[in-house]
Amino acid sequence: MSSYPPPPPPPPPGPGVGHRIEEAMELIEMELRHAIEYVNDAVIPQVRSESIVAMRKVSDTLRNLADRMDKSHQQGPRT
Numbered sequence: 001m002s003s004y005p006p007p008p009p010p011p012p013p014g015p016g017v018g019h020r021i022e023e024a025m026e027l028i029e030m031e032l033r034h035a036i037e038y039v040n041d042a043v044i045p046q047v048r049s050e051s052i053v054a055m056r057k058v059s060d061t062l063r064n065l066a067d068r069m070d071k072s073h074q075q076g077p078r079t
Helices: 017-075
Strands: none
Touching: none
16 A cells, blocks of 8 residues: 555646747737837937937037137137
8 A cells, every 4th residue: 555645637738838938929029029110110210300400409509619719719818
């Protein structure tokens, strides 16, 4: 007579953990593709547009500063 309990029954047939992991990976890949598409289609063009506007503003500011420095230099040193 054995004092060990009987082994557990085998798992029911059907999708197992491996199949569920594959499904999760497919969903993750799909979401990642959507995220990449959104970044490429919406974020990058907006950042590019805003960067161009910012560079033009900086350019204007630097041009004004250079004009003021040039004008100040032409007037001679202040005493």
